[in-house]
Amino acid sequence: MEQFDAIVIGAGHNGLTAAAVLAGKGKRVLVLERSTSLGGMMATGTLNGVQLPRLAHLLYNLNPVVVRDLGLKLDAKPVPTVALSEDGRHVVMDGAEVRFADGTAHPDAAAFVTLYQRLVRFGTLLGQLAQAAPPDLSGSLSLAQAGELGALARLGLRLRLMGKAEMREFLRIVLSNAQDLILDELADGPLAGALAADAVRGAWAGPSAPGTVFSLIYRLAQGGGAALPSGGMDAVVSAFVKAAEARGATIRTGAAVQRIVVEGDRVTGVELADGSRVSSAMVLSTAGAAQSMMLAGHGSYDIEAVRRLRNFRTKGTAAKVNLVLSGAPKFSGLSREQASGRLLIARSVRAVERAFNPVKYGEASKAPVIEAVVPTLTVPDASGKHVVSAVVQYVPYAPDGGWTDTARQTVIDQVVAALDRFAPGLAAMVTASELLTPADIESETGAPGGHWHHGEMSFDQLLSVRPANGLAHYGFGPAGLYLAGAAAHPGGDVTGAPGRNAALKALKEMAA
Amino acid sequence: MGRHDRYDAIIAGAGHNGLTTACYLAKAGLKVLVVEKNDWIGGAAVSRSLHPGWTYSNCSYVCSLLRREIVRDLELPRFGLQVIPYEGGATFTSDGDYFAYYSDHDALRREIARHEPRDVDAYDRFSQTVMRQCRFIRPFLLRTAPDPVRMRPRDISELAYLVRKVHGLGAREIGETLRFWTMSIGDFLDEHFENDLIKAHLAGSGIIGTGLGVYSPGSAYVLLHHYMGDVDGTIGAWGFARGGMGSISRALGLAFEEAGGTIVTGSGIDKFLTRGGKVTGVALENGDTYEAPVVASNMDVKRTFLKHTDRDDLPGDFLRAVERFKIRGSSGKLNIALDRLPEFPAAPAGAPFLRGDMHCSTSLAELERAYDDWKDGRWSQSPYFDMLIPSQIDPTMAPPGSHMMTVFVQYAPYDLEVDGVRDAANWTEERRRAFADCVLDKMSAACPDIKERVQHVEIRSPLELETEVGLTEGNIFQGELTFDQLLFNRPVPGYADYRSPIRGLYLVGSSAHPGGGVMAAPGANAAREILIDLGRRSGLPAEAA
């Protein structure tokens, strides 16, 4: 039987990060990926012969420590965010600048910048929590164990260093809702709507839900803004793959793990779908939380853990619509540079909230919130064709009546119509389209519920209780098994943080 | 120029919290005046007779949160307070069935099993968790929240108390507590139960009075505000105050007067008077002025500082914080005089739950939709309501053979939207009627003859609650119970110790920690802080040494 020091399940970016970290410490690592492609939810695909990002299309949260440790060479260009407005007065957010697309001043610019920079400061602060395992609540109050609560203590100290007023503001807003926070400072409209959309992207929540300020801050941990990698997401996937392989990790695709082999209370290896086995005393899984538990077998968990993982909420609400266009779309009122940025259709905070309502009852939003990118405006496709990559919210996992062809076409038509309003003629240029519903995303990538973060990022599923109380420190049931994907702390987005943290934890424990 | 008198302390507003503060101060030997704008006392804890022969608990209607320590300290039973527990409740379905809640454990288990056998044990787990959380939170109700930013010695000692309490829970329970405090009541119930009707029955307590839906994070915590009380030591039990909720205020008023205090009603405070950053007294709308070095406002934080205080006396960031304090009205109420008991065809004759709290919302989705309506500026088209007929237990509320019914309704917006415009002025008489009809129509599912039974109905919209009780936007808790407004954040960060930027001016109503409900805790806590500043002792728990 083949034997490795460590097996990583899944070649999403977190699996690849974990593999690189482990291999970098001299471990013999095998990465097993079910799919034939690499990158998981970051993988690229083709539609009508044109390459496009199947799901993830932008970088905004890649952890700098991961970039450093893995030596990732990425050329990612920050792009402006454009909040599209029905009245044609689009708002462009570029770094710390906010203006109308025609260059005129936005009345809320100053208020926005103050708010945004404060959130970025808080984000940076919390970002430091993301670089380590979540605080261990079992730490005793004795000084001997203070290290356990060190992360929290350091956070508290950094908070204090920000000054009293900032600390008060942090403690006030950290658990509150994005709608109030935003509308306390800004008039409702596309600018406010854009911020609200960022707070709930991928979430089963509207901006009025308490906790959405935290998800907004989470997203701003790396300074805010979005970057479009030159070479597309494919270049990002390659960079992660290269990092793992350069350190000696072996990656196998088309290799679905069907069982994590547990003997006694220890992991001894995995069994693949074809029945073959590979042995290893260390297994890191980037599959979903409940899925990983299933692979190891319920028997390896106490009944409370089983119950808790079963209750881990993973209702995906973000779908993806990809379009191939015969030519370049022309967005009225936007320069080419602006149009190649991140385009948001989120009319107002209230419109985002209203878009959320139907999904609660198994219906898709009639006026969805859209984050669209036309990557081919930045990196032209050889064919001269263009691509629109659009994240669409809110779309249910299982609509009433199921995902019939009509139901699917309705979502695509709505997105095309919404874009066409801002880029007249776009609809007529569509030569191919695809919709990936949360259900499709689940079946394609294994992400439970098709959820962006492999599980809701609400406070009761974060930090020391992510994915579940008692299972939050990467160690996942039987000795030698670790959870290393987005379901683990700090959560999803292309960050690399869960993979890195889990690998470090595994190294530490296996050395002991 | 009208009357002009001097006191040691003036209380602005005779809500139950203001009266509680007043009692403690008077008992400590101060010369205390209570000024109330209405012709009656009690604020939202009031009983009034609006239809001859019937008495309504016009606002709050059931009692449990009132702190036992305070009842005992102020000897309220001696002043006529009597709380009679009621038992059970039910949610009626539209097809002639119901889920009944019995306080008898075996009966409850049988009833749950009738609907969903798997939920029988789930209920025990649910109630154990809730009780554990209640036991955890109860000691904090009569303590002043620490200020984690300022860290004075007292803040450090209060924080240490908090850390000890939390730590005492043990790692596993800390995790569960964190989750409970931040999750939604819907998710919490989904984790425990299978049956939608049972979930809907239990979910109401998580949304009453709030601008949250059953799936809004933080609504599980609100549940505690309905479980952490007790009647005669039975935690989680509720009761009727004999004679209506006004008898609580009445007892407090009598205790206060016996301790030498004075109450003047019928003219509101126009302005808190200040000199050099210190409060000096109050000026009334009728022209009277009273002087005192201590003034305690029972009004909510917005009303206190934005309506009756000179803006120039307050720092800008404080004003800003008060302005953004969230105090959304979300509830309405019907008080109904019935000629006789309505029929509940689904209920077996003499069913005990008819004397408890009754509802007609049968699923979490229905409750969530009710919330969506409110968010969009409509009253819920299929509202949640909590209806009780207290006259079955307390015959003083209605003439013999007749009955009084109280129907608390969630959700009703303050700024009703009509033709795209959100404005409280949209609550016209006609729309108030339409709101009441919407509720009565839905009630007909449980008691089809309800409309024939109605002799008189008092319709309360959030606008009315604001106008009469002074609750800004009609928010029943004097401010949302979300984390950004709890503990050291309540009412605004840095001022959670009942004090204000104006020396001598205190906040003693539900806008302060621990928040709304007929609890008397804010009033008592504030009295303790006032007496500390005056160098006296209150004898209240958690008194800083």
Ligand SMILES: Cc1cc2nc3c(=O)[nH]c(=O)nc-3n(C[C@H](O)[C@H](O)[C@H](O)COP(=O)(O)OP(=O)(O)OC[C@H]3O[C@@H](n4cnc5c(N)ncnc54)[C@H](O)[C@@H]3O)c2cc1C
């Ligand atoms: C529509 C959509 C758009 C998004 N856009 C962005 C974006 O623009 N920017 C951003 O930062 N984030 C984005 N995200 C989120 C982000 O893509 C994910 O949070 C992140 O990629 C998760 O990475 P991961 O490595 O933890 O898991 P995944 O990428 O899901 O990787 C897990 C891997 O494990 C494999 N696997 C599962 N089970 C097995 C098994 N039994 N055996 C072998 N292999 C298995 C899967 O095939 C998969 O490759 C988006 C998400 C969605 C849904």
Ligand SMILES: Cc1cc2nc3c(=O)[nH]c(=O)nc-3n(C[C@H](O)[C@H](O)[C@H](O)COP(=O)(O)OP(=O)(O)OC[C@H]3O[C@@H](n4cnc5c(N)ncnc54)[C@H](O)[C@@H]3O)c2cc1C
């Ligand atoms: C419809 C409704 C139903 C409720 N149901 C329940 C329930 O069943 N059980 C429960 O425990 N809680 C219930 N509550 C909540 C509870 O009643 C309140 O939170 C609590 O009574 C508030 O008490 P308070 O003393 O803090 O303030 P209030 O009762 O608001 O008292 C404020 C007082 O100040 C007076 N005032 C205002 N302005 C001025 C002025 N300018 N000058 C002088 N005086 C002024 C007011 O008239 C009032 O008397 C309910 C509330 C409402 C509105």
